[in-house]
Amino acid sequence: MKETYSVFRKYPTIFQAKELEDLLNQNNISTQLTDNIAPVDASFSGSTLLNEYEIKIQFEDFKKAELILENEAENLIDQVDSNHYLFDFTDDELYDILLKADEWSEFDYKLAQKILTTRGKSIDKDLLKALKNKRIEILAKPEGNQKPWIISGYILAILGGFLGIIIGYSLWSSKKSLPNGQVVFSYSEQDRAHGKIIFYTGVIILPFYIFFKIINLI
Structure with a gap:
């Protein structure tokens, strides 16, 4: 397997x-x-x-690896210098680290929790789990409006351009990995449908485009 x-x-x-x-x-x-x-x-x-x-x-x-990183970070937390830049962060900025843990190191993530706790904020497993789930939900959403690329893809595919095929294939099949290891499509179902049409349009037209180019050169 x-x-x-x-x-x-x-x-x-x-x-x-x-x-x-x-x-x-x-x-x-x-x-x-x-x-x-x-x-x-x-x-x-x-x-x-x-x-x-x-x-x-x-x-x-994934869970085993996360635990390894957590333990490594815990071992370093007690040795942190009081001049560490995170101590200058506001509460909102520290909460943002907890939400966007994938953009920070495990050490920064753990230190943000410790600083908030020393400031009297309640940080428990339920809160951290809720923030992780919210982050996954945000990142799993399809990328924004792809209309300019869709229009460009159709034009290039119809004109026999190879770039149209690439754009179509990317819109149709591109995927992204989430922090929990899950893999999802990058674009919406509608945009992916356009990508599929663009791809096959380009695949069909390109050989004719190449054929007529060769004929004109003879």
């Missing part, structure tokens, strides 16, 4: 990614280190991928 790996963490440098890979490997968790240089469709939503290196693990290892 083929093993399926999902994105567990993303890092901007190979050094950070290798550190996590070594830690997980030491705890008998199989990993894959990949370079996720942005594909063509990465710019569809108007955003750019800052994280270039991904650590992938098997879905069933």
